[in-house]
Amino acid sequence: MLTAHVVYATMTGNNEEVANIVCDCLTNLGVKVTESEISQADIDEFKKADILVVCAYTYDEGAMPEEGMDFYDDLRETNLAGKVYGVAGSGDKFYGEYFNTTVDHFxxxxxxxxxxxxxxxxxxxxxxxxxxxxxLDKFAQGLVATAGKN
Structure with a gap:
């Protein structure tokens, strides 16, 4: 059975909702899912899953969630060869070129x-x-299809 770990950062609740939707979609596809808020997420636990997902917000002019910086730094320094990942996030188009840049950073x-x-x-x-x-349902399907090939 495939496993997934979904980590989210939220200020307004929108990204928690995005993460919950992704978790539901993955569960419906037969994946065992763990969900964590980013400040509570441990990179060592995160990397134990087959599928890794981050759902995080962008605030102001492209700033990443402060509570997620340690996790982000750890992620960049971790070997995740063989893991399948996806990134999703809610943002505000009001910010124009900075819209959801945290998704790109992750x-x-x-x-x-x-x-x-x-x-x-x-x-x-x-x-x-x-x-x-x-x-998000198609996103989850893609994650599972790719993980099934690994």
Whole structure:
């Protein structure tokens, strides 16, 4: 059985909701899922799963969640070869070029760690709506399909 660990950072609750949707989608696909808030996440526990997911917000002009900086730094320094990852996040299009840049930063960190992307990044404007839930379902399907090939 495939396992997944979903880590989220949220200020408004939107990214916790995104993480919950991803967890539900993965569970429906037969994956055993663990979910953690980013400040409580341990990189050693995180890397035990087959599928690794981060759902995090971007605030102000491209700033990453302060409570997630230690996890981000640890992620960049961890060997995740053989792991499948995905990154999703809710942000606010009001910030223009800075919209959801944390998603890009975590995507780069996973690449640096040697993990394999299992699905295209998902960027959601504010709270997830029906079309976003459908995108997150496809995201989860991609993660599982890629992990099943490894």
């Amino acid at each position: 995507d780069d960190a996973f690449k640096q760690a040697g993990a394999t992307s299992g699905a295209a990044k998902v960027k959601i404007d504010l709270e997830p709506y029906e079309e976003d839930i459908e995108r």
